[in-house]
Amino acid sequence: MSLAIIAVDNVGTLISRRIHTRRSERGRQLERAAMSLAILVARSWADVRFEHLGVSVFVETRWSKIRRLSGSEVRLRRVSRFRPAEFPQQSGISWSGEKGAVGECWRTKKHSYVNWQAVAKKWGDLDLTEEDFEKIAIKTRAGFSRTDFSAIAGKYSEVHAEPIWHGKKERELLGVLSIDRVFSAEDDPFISRLDSQGTREAAAGAASAAAAILRPINES
Numbered sequence: 608m609s610l611a612i613i614a615v616d617n618v619g620t621l622i623s624r625r626i627h628t629r630r631s632e633r634g635r636q637l638e639r640a641a642m643s644l645a646i647l648v649a650r651s652w653a654d655v656r657f658e659h660l661g662v663s664v665f666v667e668t669r670w671s672k673i674r675r676l677s678g679s680e681v682r683l684r685r686v687s688r689f690r691p692a693e694f695p696q697q698s699g700i701s702w703s704g705e706k707g708a709v710g711e712c713w714r715t716k717k718h719s720y721v722n723w724q725a726v727a728k729k730w731g732d733l734d735l736t737e738e739d740f741e742k743i744a745i746k747t748r749a750g751f752s753r754t755d756f757s758a759i760a761g762k763y764s765e766v767h768a769e770p771i772w773h774g775k776k777e778r779e780l781l782g783v784l785s786i787d788r789v790f791s792a793e794d795d796p797f798i799s800r801l802d803s804q805g806t807r808e809a810a811a812g813a814a815s816a817a818a819a820i821l822r823p824i825n826e827s
Contacts, residue, residue: 660786662690
């Protein structure tokens with residue numbers, strides 16, 4: 608093997624390591640911002656347990672950005688997931704700009720909130736057929752397919768999604784930050800907490816912190 612090939616291979620390895628290190632550090636920073644948000648919300652309400660909260664960050668996929676030029680549906684991917692109790696597990700949903708509070712937030716470029724408590728109670732434990740699913744109101748389905756709806760219906764009681772703005776480029780959306788609360792049958796009566804003014808302000812602050820992390824280094 609020539610020295611030139613070895614040199615190129617070494618450079619490629621170094622670049623790969625730097626990218627991996629940068630992504631790992633970005634992941635740790637996003638997790639710290641998410642944990643801070645969850646702690647703040649849990650401390651604000653006696654009936655909200657820290658381990659029942661989850662915070663995620665979504666961005667548009669690179670392939671979606673290319674395809675969007677031809678009018679294709681926006682595809683999102685989760686780049687950070689903080690869940691203290693590691694429960695519930697991920698639902699395996701392919702996220703898009705049409706699904707749930709996250710999709711609505713991306714689509715409208717405004718914060719979005721969904722109270723899912725009644726949905727979780729009514730359909731969370733059911734094995735829905737296609738016929739059952741078609742009877743559910745379109746608004747309640749929230750853009751999910753039957754498979755997606757069945758996977759997520761019984762997991763959460765409420766979800767708040769906040770746009771992540773670039774901050775240095777006007778009206779450029781970098782992603783969506785969401786905070787959710789795990790469904791618990793013990794929450795009776797259920798009181799919504801994630802749509803409060805305090806939670807909205809805390810989520811907006813966390814989204815601003817996420818923006819500083821997600822922006823390319825030369826734009827921070």
